[in-house]
Amino acid sequence: MDALINAAGLVFQVDVLIVVVLSALYGLFVGAIPGLTATMATALLVPITFFMPPIPAVAAIVTATAMAIFAGDIPSALLRMPGTPASAAYADEAYRMTRKGQAELALGASLVFSVLGGIFGVMVLSFAAPALAEVALKFSSFEYFWLVMLGFTCAIFIAGDDFIKGIIAMLLGLLVASIGLENPAAHPRFTFGVIELIGGIPLIPVMIGMFAVSEVLRYASMRLRPVMAIDRPFGNIFAGTWKLIRTYPKQLLRGATLGTTVGALPGAGADIAAWMSYAISKRFSREPQKFGTGHPEGIVEAGSANNSALGSAWIPALVFGIPGDSITAIAIGVLYLKNMNPGPTLFVENPQNIYAVFMIFFLAQLLMLPLGWMAIKMAKRLLQIPGELLIPIILLFCAVGSFAINNSLFGVIVMLVAGVIAFFMERWGFPIAPTILGVVLGTMLEEHFFSSLVKADGNLAVFFERPIAGALGVVTVLIWLAYALKPFVMKGKTHG
Amino acid sequence: MRLIDRLVGIGLVVLGAAVMNAARSFPNVPGQQLGASTLPTLVGAGLVICALALIVRSFRPGAYRNAPSQTAQSVESSSGEPVRERIGPPLALIGAVLLYVFVSETAGFLLVAPVCLWIGFTVLGVGLARAIAWSLAASIVVHLVFYKMLKVPLPWGWVPVLY
Numbered sequence: 001m002d003a004l005i006n007a008a009g010l011v012f013q014v015d016v017l018i019v020v021v022l023s024a025l026y027g028l029f030v031g032a033i034p035g036l037t038a039t040m041a042t043a044l045l046v047p048i049t050f051f052m053p054p055i056p057a058v059a060a061i062v063t064a065t066a067m068a069i070f071a072g073d074i075p076s077a078l079l080r081m082p083g084t085p086a087s088a089a090y091a092d093e094a095y096r097m098t099r100k101g102q103a104e105l106a107l108g109a110s111l112v113f114s115v116l117g118g119i120f121g122v123m124v125l126s127f128a129a130p131a132l133a134e135v136a137l138k139f140s141s142f143e144y145f146w147l148v149m150l151g152f153t154c155a156i157f158i159a160g161d162d163f164i165k166g167i168i169a170m171l172l173g174l175l176v177a178s179i180g181l182e183n184p185a186a187h188p189r190f191t192f193g194v195i196e197l198i199g200g201i202p203l204i205p206v207m208i209g210m211f212a213v214s215e216v217l218r219y220a221s222m223r224l225r226p227v228m229a230i231d232r233p234f235g236n237i238f239a240g241t242w243k244l245i246r247t248y249p250k251q252l253l254r255g256a257t258l259g260t261t262v263g264a265l266p267g268a269g270a271d272i273a274a275w276m277s278y279a280i281s282k283r284f285s286r287e288p289q290k291f292g293t294g295h296p297e298g299i300v301e302a303g304s305a306n307n308s309a310l311g312s313a314w315i316p317a318l319v320f321g322i323p324g325d326s327i328t329a330i331a332i333g334v335l336y337l338k339n340m341n342p343g344p345t346l347f348v349e350n351p352q353n354i355y356a357v358f359m360i361f362f363l364a365q366l367l368m369l370p371l372g373w374m375a376i377k378m379a380k381r382l383l384q385i386p387g388e389l390l391i392p393i394i395l396l397f398c399a400v401g402s403f404a405i406n407n408s409l410f411g412v413i414v415m416l417v418a419g420v421i422a423f424f425m426e427r428w429g430f431p432i433a434p435t436i437l438g439v440v441l442g443t444m445l446e447e448h449f450f451s452s453l454v455k456a457d458g459n460l461a462v463f464f465e466r467p468i469a470g471a472l473g474v475v476t477v478l479i480w481l482a483y484a485l486k487p488f489v490m491k492g493k494t495h496g
Numbered sequence: 497m498r499l500i501d502r503l504v505g506i507g508l509v510v511l512g513a514a515v516m517n518a519a520r521s522f523p524n525v526p527g528q529q530l531g532a533s534t535l536p537t538l539v540g541a542g543l544v545i546c547a548l549a550l551i552v553r554s555f556r557p558g559a560y561r562n563a564p565s566q567t568a569q570s571v572e573s574s575s576g577e578p579v580r581e582r583i584g585p586p587l588a589l590i591g592a593v594l595l596y597v598f599v600s601e602t603a604g605f606l607l608v609a610p611v612c613l614w615i616g617f618t619v620l621g622v623g624l625a626r627a628i629a630w631s632l633a634a635s636i637v638v639h640l641v642f643y644k645m646l647k648v649p650l651p652w653g654w655v656p657v658l659y
Contacts, residue, residue, distance in 0.1 A: 051646045168546045174539050185523050185532035220585035392616025393634045399596050404648040409597050416593045428500050446535045453530055
């Protein structure tokens with residue numbers, strides 16, 4: 001109880017509340033601009049949060065991302081251009097609703113079901129994370145090794161559609177993480193005599209490069225001429241949403257549950273949750289023929305799924321230090337910078353900080369209703385801001401932000417190299433998420449792998465002896481086996 | 497994509513082999529058979545195996561039948577026009593960042609940042625007067641935010657210290 005009161009004291013301070021409101025507006029703005037993603041919003045925030053105390057820093061990230069994921073639905077409905085990848089699953093549906101004269105219903109449903117899904121995800125986070133942390137206190141290097149492996153497995157197999165490229169992407173991330181002195185023998189690896197490389201590749205400039213610079217380059221490489229699908233003022237966006245809640249309660253619950261589950265899996269986040277939910281919604285719908293014609297059912301389910309995934313992605317991030325999605329990958333970097341090292345001990349030593357994070361999550365969801373309504377009302381003006389004016393300024397912001405982390409131009413070089421590599425990886429079909437996981441988790445994997453191997457003393461069965469480690473290990477190995485054997489099974493079926 | 501996979505695959509085989517070769521010189525932890533070379537050796541071997549699998553797959557007929565779109569988040573224009581890809585603007589933006597890296601320490605942020613921004617605005621089609629005005633205004637705002645508010649030591653270079 002004391003921890004709760006202390007947490008409220010940390011959150012309900014004027015400076016924290018100002019940060020929450022400002023980052024909410026910032027998240028809405030970035031999310032609503034097509035081409036600027038929620039992950040990019042987070043990456044761009046990091047240099048600013050670097051100079052804040054821990055709670056406002058986390059508050060800024062939590063609020064901005066929640067708003068950005070919702071705001072991504074606005075250009076989906078009006079321009080058929082998803083503001084963030086998490087909105088892509090139902091962008092066409094929302095746009096068709098707008099063309100049918102139902103822009104208010106499409107956007108109102110997006111907003112209300114984002115809030116409801118988000119609250120569901122945060123509730124699960126608030127209950128599951130502390131309970132899981134108690135279990136995690138007893139974890140040894142074996143459990144952590146398998147958790148990291150499960151994270152990679154989810155990122156490669158569940159979130160991606162080309163597993164060879166997914167594995168390569170992960171290995172490239174691990175290679176980046178292996179640069180420098182931080183290894184069991186403390187030997188400078190792959191430093192080529194460059195002093196800056198001895199400390200390893202700085203994480204934040206890599207994130208800014210891979211998530212923001214690559215998007216800037218992608219945006220600059222395209223010439224888009226979006227067409228606004230509405231030329232009249234908006235009516236009441238909340239009219240009809242109550243009817244949707246009564247008509248589709250099962251879809252809301254199913255979307256929020258699936259989103260929360262996918263979000264909690266290490267490595268898979270809001271975008272994949274939305275795609276899966278939309279597909280499931282159509283599969284189990286009584287009116288599947290209406291999907292793709294401007295029907296709100298899929299928006300209800302996938303809209304609640306992507307926002308619920310946001311909250312639950314923080315479960316593995318806070319409890320184990322393993323990112324649930326690319327946003328929490330960046331957030332983990334910030335937590336380390338703020339000496340709020342993620343892990344079960346955080347729940348024991350500083351429970352007030354954890355409860356403060358949960359409260360900010362709730363606050364952000366509640367703020368989404370009025371601010372989201374305002375953003376929709378201003379949408380037409382917001383979407384007229386020319387991208388060609390924003391892009392160079394964002395790039396300058398990335399460069400200065402990467403410099404600010406260590407006051408070194410080396411950070412800017414790392415940012416640029418990471419951005420160019422990510423740009424080409426996306427073009428050539430290599431997923432970015434496994435690379436980021438590799439960079440973030442490389443040191444942790446090596447540490448736990450090494451100490452597990454030393455403990456095992458040549459007997460690899462020890463990796464499966466402890467019950468939780470064994471279960472995690474078996475699940476991981478089964479997923480790999482299932483994918484390895486899939487081509488042979490398919491071949492057998494074809495011949496059969 | 498077929499050709500790209502082959503070329504990238506060859507590059508990755510070379511990279512993986514180089515990593516494994518470099519890892520051979522890394523020391524073990526005293527008293528252990530393991531050490532600094534364990535992870536890089538596994539990563540290098542994994543890269544070689546996966547890259548070979550990528551190359552072999554690229555020769556299989558029908559391997560790209562169900563290939564996903566070229567970019568994970570490819571955007572389709574709502575006007576129905578195909579999206580034209582341009583190589584010039586991204587290259588110019590990369591050049592602008594390189595200019596910032598190599599010249600900002602000497603010339604100073606307030607001289608280099610407007611030039612970098614102007615390059616960016618111009619290649620993206622912003623008119624001259626607007627580009628100059630936005631370059632100057634944005635540079636000053638970014639400098640005020642990072643130098644004055646956040647105390648980031650952005651270099652003054654040739655510009656006298658103003659505040």
